[in-house]
Amino acid sequence: MFATKKLAMSVCHRTVFVSFRSMSIISGPKEKHFASCVHYSQVRGKRKNSFNSLFESEPSKGIVGVTSSERKNTKKLTPRDITTILTDFIRKPEIRNLATEKGLNAQQLRTAFVRFRSFCLNGEELPVELEIVLNDILVGAGHPDDLFGQFMDFAMKMYPHLLCREELSRICDLRDPAAWYPQARSLGRKIIFHAGPTNSGKTYHALEKFMKAKSSVYCGPLKMLASEVFQKMRDKDIECDLATGDDRIYSNPSGERSSRLSCTVEMAPLQENFDVAVIDEIQLLQDNQRGWAWSRALLGIAAKEVHVCGEAAAIPLVKNLLATAGETVEVHEYKRLTGLKVEDSALISLQNVMPGDCLVCFSKRDLYTVTKNLENLGHRVAVIYGSLPPGAKLIQCQKFNDENDECNVMVATDAIGMGLNLNIRRIIFVSLKKVEINSDGKRSLEPLSVSQALQIAGRAGRYGTQYEEGNVTTLNARDLRTLKSMLSSLPQPAEKAGLYPTAEQIEMFSYHLPDSSLQSILEIFTDLCQMDDSLYFMCNIESFMYLAEKIDSIPLPLRARYVFCCSPVNIKDNIVVTILLRMARHFSKNKIMDANWLTKQMQWPPQVPNNIADMSQLESLHDVFDLYLWLSLRFTDQFQETDNVRQMKKLLDSVIVEGLAHLSRLMSNDGDNEESMVSKVPKVSKGSFADNLIQSGTISPEVLDRLKSEWKKEQTKSDKDTKIE
Ligand SMILES: Nc1ncnc2c1ncn2[C@@H]1O[C@H](COP(=O)(O)OP(=O)(O)OP(=O)(O)O)[C@@H](O)[C@H]1O
Numbered sequence: 001m002f003a004t005k006k007l008a009m010s011v012c013h014r015t016v017f018v019s020f021r022s023m024s025i026i027s028g029p030k031e032k033h034f035a036s037c038v039h040y041s042q043v044r045g046k047r048k049n050s051f052n053s054l055f056e057s058e059p060s061k062g063i064v065g066v067t068s069s070e071r072k073n074t075k076k077l078t079p080r081d082i083t084t085i086l087t088d089f090i091r092k093p094e095i096r097n098l099a100t101e102k103g104l105n106a107q108q109l110r111t112a113f114v115r116f117r118s119f120c121l122n123g124e125e126l127p128v129e130l131e132i133v134l135n136d137i138l139v140g141a142g143h144p145d146d147l148f149g150q151f152m153d154f155a156m157k158m159y160p161h162l163l164c165r166e167e168l169s170r171i172c173d174l175r176d177p178a179a180w181y182p183q184a185r186s187l188g189r190k191i192i193f194h195a196g197p198t199n200s201g202k203t204y205h206a207l208e209k210f211m212k213a214k215s216s217v218y219c220g221p222l223k224m225l226a227s228e229v230f231q232k233m234r235d236k237d238i239e240c241d242l243a244t245g246d247d248r249i250y251s252n253p254s255g256e257r258s259s260r261l262s263c264t265v266e267m268a269p270l271q272e273n274f275d276v277a278v279i280d281e282i283q284l285l286q287d288n289q290r291g292w293a294w295s296r297a298l299l300g301i302a303a304k305e306v307h308v309c310g311e312a313a314a315i316p317l318v319k320n321l322l323a324t325a326g327e328t329v330e331v332h333e334y335k336r337l338t339g340l341k342v343e344d345s346a347l348i349s350l351q352n353v354m355p356g357d358c359l360v361c362f363s364k365r366d367l368y369t370v371t372k373n374l375e376n377l378g379h380r381v382a383v384i385y386g387s388l389p390p391g392a393k394l395i396q397c398q399k400f401n402d403e404n405d406e407c408n409v410m411v412a413t414d415a416i417g418m419g420l421n422l423n424i425r426r427i428i429f430v431s432l433k434k435v436e437i438n439s440d441g442k443r444s445l446e447p448l449s450v451s452q453a454l455q456i457a458g459r460a461g462r463y464g465t466q467y468e469e470g471n472v473t474t475l476n477a478r479d480l481r482t483l484k485s486m487l488s489s490l491p492q493p494a495e496k497a498g499l500y501p502t503a504e505q506i507e508m509f510s511y512h513l514p515d516s517s518l519q520s521i522l523e524i525f526t527d528l529c530q531m532d533d534s535l536y537f538m539c540n541i542e543s544f545m546y547l548a549e550k551i552d553s554i555p556l557p558l559r560a561r562y563v564f565c566c567s568p569v570n571i572k573d574n575i576v577v578t579i580l581l582r583m584a585r586h587f588s589k590n591k592i593m594d595a596n597w598l599t600k601q602m603q604w605p606p607q608v609p610n611n612i613a614d615m616s617q618l619e620s621l622h623d624v625f626d627l628y629l630w631l632s633l634r635f636t637d638q639f640q641e642t643d644n645v646r647q648m649k650k651l652l653d654s655v656i657v658e659g660l661a662h663l664s665r666l667m668s669n670d671g672d673n674e675e676s677m678v679s680k681v682p683k684v685s686k687g688s689f690a691d692n693l694i695q696s697g698t699i700s701p702e703v704l705d706r707l708k709s710e711w712k713k714e715q716t717k718s719d720k721d722t723k724i725e
């Protein structure tokens, strides 16, 4: 169980659209990958243009209904007459107001008018009825307002969704999500919020209730946490099933469901009744990608008693959300079970690393560099990062946790940050910045949030492990003060919870807009939808849109199209996206995809990696297997060979673990020379004067960069001057 809360924030949980009401769940989470390669700004840009052009079809035929004999009685209209009449018409505020009432926004009104005018001016022959109206206005027998009907007929042909606007608005009215779950509402649920810092026993206390209840469900943020709970129950001989996006295990060999389920939050079954439900890491309901899954579980889980675990900063939002369902929240507060001390000095050099240390990096490149440097110093290192397959993560963690194993140092990304219990004595932050994806899908290098820093630091000195006192520090002296201030702050209160359109809503939209692509439907949905902005926001739809565009030309039924777009893939990963498209194409031809077919799509059997690029390729293959298994739970007929695929996945896991054992060699063979942040970390003894200034905190790297660029300019100038001389 290794991936962080922040991993969760940053990674591509190719989330899932799940029916918020009764339909079957069609997705699962994915603890991997950054969400996107297409900047949301691009998508946004496209969206803004495309929304207005979605239905902009040129009305080729005008308004008919008047005979040509009536035309003979009209006066010949000159282009100038028409322009004057139309200008008078559009200038009238009443006309604009009326058009707005009919649903045309300012931009649509402008576009429709420009097209209408050119239609009137450039059409070979005006429709007779329109000609008569224009004529009447010209001779004073009519009024410019009389054109409104003709104009709106024209505009409606350009924007046909305006005809069913009311119906569409009703479908995408997300103002009262609590009302979507009558089963949960009928129970008069008791809600208990277990609030506290990391390592305070929140999950422990909730799980006590989970174990003692006659029927119960645990909803965790990650596959590994759901698996850990499932395993704990097994160890105690308590019947419990497991459901993740790509796996379903029944404790009963006959395949009958048991009364207890451990699942990832996206898989929470809302149509079943339970005595107790646990929803872990509830503050993730504000996550840009996956927040909707927590909102859905919180409002919709049908349990008499709901135990919610998470940061105290989420209490007000949870209370406000549940107040809309008429429910109240009982808060149980906890204190950290062990001490956590911020050290007085930074690590400065990797030579100071000691057993039980975990160095946390925020990019894979840094992770590789630190690992290589530590291995060169003679350490045996366990490595954990988000895209590492869960099986490989587990092996790394076991190695690190085993007191008798030589491996006693860990290098990890923030993939270790959520709910995990590891044998860590000290957390060392290699950097305090990481790439974040905002709600518009833009990626930028941002400082860690207080919540993230606390979560990661909270991995040191876990209760019940070898080190019951935890220490925290930074690699660089310049970061230590910032870290201290972060760790002495409280996380920002959670402000809003995520929402997402359901498959049913999309289907209803499609019924009204039968000729529109799934992409267009989602765009219109997000533009038209209404929600309580004080409590909710719309989760990021970028990955869905990207896949919708990619599979647009493949003939698929809407529901299947929707499922493919929800697939847990990193859209940045070409290998996985390409195979997904092949799968969709095969599916559209109703062909079965067996393990043999799958191996033909990839390099198989896997070779022990020779460099980092090989390693990434193996990770992609692992994602392909996960994708196959994920789809197999949704399309059982076409994806049947799950046992074989699981076997292949195991083999791949072992090859990846083998690769990890030789990370330094892989790095030496790596053709990718992208510079790591760590490679810029100065070594105290051998560092340059400038480096030492940074390390001592005398100047910041930003100031140094500015100075460098100024020096460079000076240098160039003086070179030029020299040449001129
Ligand atoms: N009362 C207890 N008795 C025995 N073990 C406990 C008790 N409370 C907590 N623990 C153990 O302490 C460790 C930390 O507890 P837990 O995972 O519940 O913390 P948490 O508050 O949920 O932390 P996080 O915020 O990181 O998820 C776990 O291994 C848990 O089993």
Ligand SMILES: [Mg+2]
Pocket (backbone or CB within 6 Å): 202, 203, 204, 280, 309, 419
């Ligand atoms: Mg916990």
